Amino acid sequence: MTLKLYGMALSTNTQRVTVVCHEKNIPFELVKVDLFANEHKSAGFLEKQPFGQVPYIDDDGFVLYESRPIAAYIARKYAAQGTPGLVPSDPQDHALYEQAVATEMSHFDPSASGLSFEMIAKKIFFKTDPDEARVAQLLSTLNAKLDVYEEILGKQKYLAGDEITLADLFHLPAGTRLVKIGLDVIEKRPNVSRWWKDISSRPSWVAVTSSA
Template sequence: MALKIHGHANAPLVRLVAEVCREKEVPYELVNVEVYKGEHKTPAFKEFQPFGQVPYINDDGFILYESRAICRYIAKKYASQGTPDLVPREPKAEAIFEQAVSIETSNFYPFALGITAEKIIKKHRGLEPNEARLSDLVSNLKAKLDVYEVILGKQAYLAGDNITLADLFHLPYGTIVFEELGYDMLEDRPNVARWWKDITARPSWLAVKAKA
């Protein structure tokens, strides 16, 4: 039975889970959730995802929500297939991996998500962006990427010389900020640009870049 991803095909974190499924060669079925009609806020949906957010998965009766937890689960359950060691197993390597995940969670995601909210989500709601907040978010993200430039000048990926989930977690919102919204944060950071070109060229991401 294929793993079922409940969410909208265009949702960034739904596409992230689908990308990891492809990395690990795990068949999946997308169960469409009409988020623009508020289906994710209904009691029927919130029975499985109490925060009313997408995605959640159903893996042969096992229900799990929160995209990063889902990706870890897939990487560990199907460790023997597809791209190896998306979550390293050796204790020190795993600790460095968790450090890299924390980098993304604390120093990338809040700013990239904030920019997306100001430029896209507010537009969908008929609102204007807060330009002062937007400027602050962009400045903060650029400062964080300056540190990325140093880290990636010493190694190929955020957790070392092999790709991990820590790198892949950047794909959905990085694509929105750097490509869809056109914020030029890579040209002056050649190590970040090299890394970004590498991870965005993966067949698994190209397959779900537009929709899961």
């Protein structure tokens, strides 16, 4: 049975899963959930995802929600195919991987996604202008965090070491929004820029963005 991914192609959380499906060469069916029509708040959807957010998967009856655990599940289930090592098995390597995932969740995504909401989503969904004070605050926080990224990536190729992991791929959806907004937070840092060009040019991400 083909894995079914319930989400929306433009959703950053959905994209966090689809890029991993492409990395692991897994056929999947994207079942569109119309966020504009509030389908994610319907009774049928809430039976599968009680928080009313996208995405969730149905893998032959196994239902799982939250994009990062879904991605890890896919990477581990299909460990023998596609890109190897996205979730390291060695205890120390795995700990460094978990550290990098926590870094993305705590130190990158809140500011990057916040800026995307203020500068893109507000205009599209709510027809309102961004809160400039909030934008300034988020940008200041993100710059401080990326200064630390610059140090880390000056010592190793990827966030968890010298091999790519899910932690790197998890940055792609929100990071791409930053580039589209026109913020130079990535380009002005040589090590971050080198890392970003590496991960954002992967065929898996090109496939995701070309179909969104």
